[in-house]
Amino acid sequence: MEHFYLHRLSPFVFEFSKGFGVRWYGLAYVLGFLAAYRLLLWLAERRLVPLKPESVSDFITWSALFGVLIGGRVGFVLLYDFPKLLADPLSLMRVWEGGMASHGGILGLVVFTFYYARRHGISWTGVGDGLVTVAPPGLFLVRMANFINGELYGRIANLPWAVQFPTELRERPELLEKTSFAELAPDSALELIRIGGPAAADLEKVLREVLPARHPSQIYEALLEGVVLFTTLWIIRTKFRVPRGVLTGTFFVLYALLRILGEQFRQPEDFNFGMPRGVFLSLFLILIGAGFIVSAFRHPVYESGTSDSGRND
Numbered sequence: 001m002e003h004f005y006l007h008r009l010s011p012f013v014f015e016f017s018k019g020f021g022v023r024w025y026g027l028a029y030v031l032g033f034l035a036a037y038r039l040l041l042w043l044a045e046r047r048l049v050p051l052k053p054e055s056v057s058d059f060i061t062w063s064a065l066f067g068v069l070i071g072g073r074v075g076f077v078l079l080y081d082f083p084k085l086l087a088d089p090l091s092l093m094r095v096w097e098g099g100m101a102s103h104g105g106i107l108g109l110v111v112f113t114f115y116y117a118r119r120h121g122i123s124w125t126g127v128g129d130g131l132v133t134v135a136p137p138g139l140f141l142v143r144m145a146n147f148i149n150g151e152l153y154g155r156i157a158n159l160p161w162a163v164q165f166p167t168e169l170r171e172r173p174e175l176l177e178k179t180s181f182a183e184l185a186p187d188s189a190l191e192l193i194r195i196g197g198p199a200a201a202d203l204e205k206v207l208r209e210v211l212p213a214r215h216p217s218q219i220y221e222a223l224l225e226g227v228v229l230f231t232t233l234w235i236i237r238t239k240f241r242v243p244r245g246v247l248t249g250t251f252f253v254l255y256a257l258l259r260i261l262g263e264q265f266r267q268p269e270d271f272n273f274g275m276p277r278g279v280f281l282s283l284f285l286i287l288i289g290a291g292f293i294v295s296a297f298r299h300p301v302y303e304s305g306t307s308d309s310g311r312n313d
Helices: 024-045 053-080 082-087 089-093 102-120 124-134 136-149 166-170 186-195 198-210 217-239 246-263 277-298
Strands: 012-017 020-023
Touching: 012 024, 020 024, 024 053, 024 124, 024 136, 053 082, 053 102, 102 124, 102 246, 102 277, 124 217, 124 246, 136 217, 166 186, 186 198, 217 246, 246 277
Parallel strands: none
Antiparallel strands: 012 020
16 A cells, blocks of 8 residues: 555654654644734724623633633543543643543633633623634644644545555554564654654564554645634625624534534544434534524624625624
8 A cells, every 4th residue: 555645744843852842733832822812803993793802812822721721631531532531530630641622612611701701891702703703723733733643533434535644553552563673662653753764664564564544634624624613704794784693603513514514424433323423523513503693684793893895794
């Protein structure tokens, strides 16, 4: 299977010592927050969100901490790693070990924006509309970091752009059985590939024979949840006059539908009622989003700014 790309990217941007350094995953979050800040500031300056420009930086900072990071971590532990939480409650705090759930981050942001809006006396749905509009670039970056890490890979595929992921050895160490690397632990194999050299070249030849080629589903999801979602929400926000809450509802519905589409190419990890967990949880987002949209049109309130189309909101 020489014609498939064998994934050998390092999860580190810079590695100062073994296992310690700047990771692409962490950098993706930082860049995502910076992008959200710049975009939300642009909207605030045009009064397309009920936030003053000088309050945007604090809002993004607290959203990142309490909404995305805490919500994403708690969501992952509760939804995907609950047995470990029962056995080791302190695992909830060890965010450096990895594990973030997008559904948990979304719900975390819902809770945080509700609190923030109530405390500052501004529209909850108005704040939410702004936040969901600027969030997708961060989703794009995090999904690309998932690809660099070789995690959340796709189903088996026989396509020119399919990828062989050595990280699959962590789930299926038996793949190296009956090879000359049978005694090599999965993490040691991954480290060897990263270091390179003659031994790594021999290992890569073996891996090309035993690893199935898979959809790079992380890239699919980056394009769907990042590019498609952002483009749609940005056009609606800047070109059309819609009531507060419509963008929030559209985000929930469209994100869920795009996530369900992406899950068709992703290797399932957990199931609920015969459905991949990502699909199952997305069904609830569709219902929540529909509720926001219906409520918005029943009691329409508009932002006071001006869209690019020149219409006064």
